[in-house]
């Protein structure tokens with residue numbers, strides 16, 4: 001499979017699933033070309049709704065549609081849709097409405113548009129809601145499976161997607177399951193836990209580390225909430241060093257979730273890699289280098305963490 | 309400043325908008341070109357400010373609520389002396405204070421972080437109220453996109469505007485302008501979520517409303533005068549504009565909301581903005597060294 005943005009894989013998967021399940025509808029807030037639901041709306045006239053630049057209303061309408069038996073996908077940039085947190089909190093989560101929230105343009109990887117368009121705190125916000133699973137697929141295959149899962153899942157759910165293309169990382173026979181992580185590469189000295197767009201970089205970093213005598217395990221944590229406690233604790237117990245790698249704020253994301261679980265269940269030295277301040281404009285490559293999320297940066301942080 | 313001079317500045321700013329977006333390889337030309345005549349008329353026609361003292365307490369303030377059009381504001385700020393014009397080409401580059409959307413902390417002279425649509429009018433109300441409470445003579449200008457006013461927060465602010473601060477501190481130091489270019493991101497506004505009847509909506513919320521051609525600097529100036537003369541209330545100006553104004557292939561075309569021109573397109577755009585026909589272009593370049601240099605500069609960029 002060639003590299004593909006998870007938002008693009010999402011848009012295609014939705015068209016396929018829409019043929020089989022007419023409960024599926026899409027809602028957008030003037031970003032349907034960017035969230036890639038435009039094709040669904042064209043394919044199924046009367047099932048794609050563009051509510052204008054009005055995200056709170058979109059979420060509320062989605063909740064109402066869900067209560068009337070539809071399966072609405074409410075879509076925008078992650079920052080804008082999760083930015084309407086309190087509407088999600090009450091109209092979707094507390095109501096128990098079967099709304100699929102889709103946030104695209106996750107992270108600093110969007111580049112030049114800068115901080116105001118970057119989803120950097122969406123995981124932190126939604127982690128606090130008891131009944132909203134958070135899924136961040138790492139490639140096209142996993143995205144298709146995650147979208148299919150979202151349709152099956154009863155209740156609210158959040159899908160975090162990328163603007164940028166993602167190289168395939170999951171084996172062809174792998175299956176996405178909520179609460180399950182995928183060990184993509186075994187290792188003994190340290191466990192790298194990554195999610196979404198950073199998984200490929202973590203794998204590249206592991207290859208570099210190998211040549212320098214460090215054996216790094218790489219785990220794809222697509223299910224950020226609930227996380228896979230078994231896989232996490234087993235990896236932490238064996239490698240005794242854990243590093244999380246995410247394109248999200250260092251506060252409250254995957255790293256935060258891992259820290260909470262390890263501290264309670266299996267205290268293990270942990271290094272969290274992610275975005276420490278606000279994001280900013282720049283070319284995506286340069287931004288990843290600056291924030292230490294490129295393969296070289298990840299490898300360097302791991303070596304420092306291991307005192308090598 | 310005479311209207312002809314304002315037009316000349318606006319033309320120069322349009323050229324710089326095209327230039328910086330082409331260097332950046334991304335950005336929003338349509339809404340930058342539709343708003344530039346408004347910005348130029350405000351900044352060079354009346355704004356009381358001092359680029360050397362961007363934190364001067366009594367300065368007039370511009371809140372560009374439709375923050376994605378910030379290249380237009382940068383060209384005006386550079387010309388006014390907030391930073392050197394040579395810095396314009398760093399737009400959207402790593403480390404540049406010229407962020408893709410306005411960053412108040414990174415660039416002195418930017419009054420609010422915008423880019424998430426719908427927030428600027430509320431901030432402007434607060435600024436206007438704060439200035440009133442401080443007995444400052446300063447004015448606040450807030451510029452909204454037409455698509456932007458689909459945001460609910462805009463209508464919360466619209467409802468509050470004529471009421472906030474009454475009776476002792478009415479916000480008659482606030483002028484709000486809607487850049488009514490009839491296009492948003494996905495499509496034409498009327499196709500996504502029509503705003504009409506727009507004037508009646510604002511009037512029903514208590515705003516005095518004027519309607520103008522947002523590319524006619526004389527009309528803009530007059531409307532700004534009238535808004536300033538209003539006592540006891542903030543004022544709204546609905547400026548009818550053309551998205552992509554000045555570049556034929558960008559005008560009225562939703563495609564050009566959020567993509568930058570390639571170098572060849574940029575050069576053609578600059579010719580149009582300067583009003584030079586294709587036939588006269590080679591001669592024009594021979595006599596105008598500045599434009600020649602700019603064309604060479606853009607021609608040297610990666611053609612894709």
Ligand SMILES: Cc1ncc(C[n+]2csc(CCOP(=O)(O)OP(=O)(O)O)c2C)c(N)n1
Nearest residue numbers: 030339423424425453454455456491492493
């Ligand atoms: C809250 C929010 N939602 C979505 C966007 C993405 N977006 C950027 S520009 C734009 C369209 C803006 O249209 P309009 O206000 O008419 O601006 P203009 O035509 O002047 O460019 C959208 C939807 C955003 N910046 N903020």
Ligand SMILES: [Mg+2]
Nearest residue numbers: 454455491492
């Ligand atoms: Mg518009």
